[in-house]
Amino acid sequence: MAPTENTPTAEQVIAAPTYLADIRFFFRPEDVAHMAAKGIELGTYDGLKSNALSVHAQTAPPNSLMPPDAEGKWSAERSQTFRNWIVNGFPLGTATPAEPPTHGPAPTRLRKDVTTLSEDEFDLLATAFRGLMDRDPEAPDSYFSLAGHHGLPDSWCLHHQDRYNPWHREYLRVFEDALRSVPGCEAVTIPYWDISTPLPERLQQPPFDQYVLPADPGAAVTPPVSGFFPYTTERYPAADIAQNVAAYEVLEDIRTSLVQSLWGAYNVNGYQDFSIQAHDSGHGSIGPTMGTQEVASYDPVFWFFHCNLDRLWLSWQTRISATTLTGFRSTLGENTDWLSAPFNALPPYSTTADQTIETEASYDRLELLSPVEGPLENLSGSIDAAHSFAFRSASPVSVRVKGIHRLNIPGSFVVNLLADGEPVAKRFFFQPTDPPGCANCVEHGVVNIDFRMPQERLLDRTLSVRIDVPGHAGEIGEAFPLARAGNPTINARLLVEEA
Structure with a gap:
């Protein structure tokens, strides 16, 4: 059974633990807050990975220093599971869906x-x-x-x-x-x-x-x-x-x-x-x-x-x-x-x-x-070389239209992915008519659009991109020149997962 935020992780040694499925539940809110006050981050993957050796030394029974209260002390089984996580190279893993809640406080x-x-x-x-x-x-x-x-x-x-x-x-x-x-x-x-x-x-x-x-x-x-x-x-x-x-x-x-x-x-x-x-x-x-x-x-x-x-x-x-x-x-x-x-x-x-x-x-x-x-997914275009990885024949292709300079585009726009000149997917991007006048738009002025699709939709086909601006009366109609949009690139890759 997957742990929930209100259910302690079962005290048994896990040979191949991952952060998302197991390790993140080892730390109570008070543990995270207490160490954050000392400048030590335990509440995120990156923070815990950076401090893992010290955490193991401080929490290992029978003479652990942390957590300071008796109720929070780690068992030998939990300590061994944490050690296994370190030895295995700090795998991030995938989360397991929590048990659906059966009851709770009356909704307001x-x-x-x-x-x-x-x-x-x-x-x-x-x-x-x-x-x-x-x-x-x-x-x-x-x-x-x-x-x-x-x-x-x-x-x-x-x-x-x-x-x-x-x-x-x-x-x-x-x-x-x-x-x-x-x-x-x-x-x-x-x-x-x-x-x-x-x-x-x-x-x-x-x-x-x-x-x-x-x-x-x-x-x-x-x-x-x-x-x-x-x-x-x-x-x-x-x-x-x-x-x-x-x-x-x-x-x-x-x-x-x-x-x-x-x-x-x-x-x-x-x-x-x-x-x-x-x-x-x-x-x-x-x-x-x-x-x-x-x-x-x-x-x-x-x-x-x-x-x-x-x-x-x-x-x-x-x-x-x-x-x-x-x-x-x-x-x-x-x-x-x-x-x-x-x-x-x-x-x-x-x-x-x-x-x-x-x-x-x-x-x-x-x-x-x-x-x-089953577990949720954590697919990526790259993975640490220290980890083993796999990609499946059924894994989707990720196509990213990368580096769109949206401040030059007058209003909301549509990014069309074309295969052999025919549209195979499109996404709408929502923004003001005058994005340079929007402080938030200026701060995030270069954007990407992600498409995921089965490999067979793209194999042996020539890909291209067209940006349309609905209602825009440009020289060539609604189509917006890619050069004015920063000459975005197309990045296509198979997605991998930790094996």
Whole structure:
């Protein structure tokens, strides 16, 4: 049985332990915090690997110095397992799905599938939305003001970086609190739209079908931004949305994200990389408004779409035993700065990134794996030479379009992967119309797009790339010159795993 964050690892010697499946559970939150105060990192793979010999010496029975309390002392079996990990070369390994939770505290924010709401629940949700939409646009808790946090006029949101998921989790909570401030709606929670299903008919009716902006969101920006007033949100027909979701392979990126053993890093690997790609392509699938960062959050479907993304993140956290800060940090690599001040800020909110990892929100359904379904994956394009490795005939090919200079591209764009001149895959990249005017975009100005696909889709074929900018009237139509996008490269490789 796989250990969970609340269940101690069985005290038995493990001959071939790995960090993700075994070793990370050896350290309690108080152990990690105590040693962090001394400048020693035990809560991540890289930190523990650097300090492994000292940890072994300090914890080895019968005369161990650490942990200092009797309850935390390591058994001889645990010490031997840790020694085996060192001798075997510190294998990272893959995580084993945690046991699905059978019970827990009563939820304070239970969010449901929008299609399962009773008529009374749905009517109350509509009342709450109308209440926000009817408020004075200048009121800080109006629909107009709150939607303005994401794009125009405030542009606070953090995309394509470590704080993306935490920022949107807090944004949902703030918006949900505003819905609850409408008289009679104190118990309302945001439902989710499972994007693997068609857009529900319920979300195609007022007040969820569209929103007419009551004021110019670009007027207060310096310099002013024009083109978004008067403005009514637009969305594709439900059938077209479903076709776009399939064409952009949104569900494939979601599935890939949910089987990752590591949080990883955007543009590199792990849950974060593929979840952000699914987010971007989901935006582009839904409509012109959702595909335009300046106004995406004014479309009411934004909230149900992002609620589902938060559900998926919590699903991954639960699968990977990462629903506490200690458990979550154990899935990170070297970069943990964004969980500590001052790099953990989520402006304009007082809540910080580390405070969002443990959430009071719960969902009526999570996407979980049973431990009997086997370990999660940790595929990579490279591996330490000290470790043995393997790649399988069924392993996917990773094709990375690398080094796209997005600041030169006017708005959201589509990266098309072509084989023998025919499209075989595409992804949507979500960004403002004027990315050089976005500080977050400038900080993360060079990006990659990752495709995973079966080998047979690409073998014996000539690959190329085309970037399209929807609605862009360039000299050659929507196609954007690759030279102006930094002459990105194509990197194709088989993915390997520790053997």
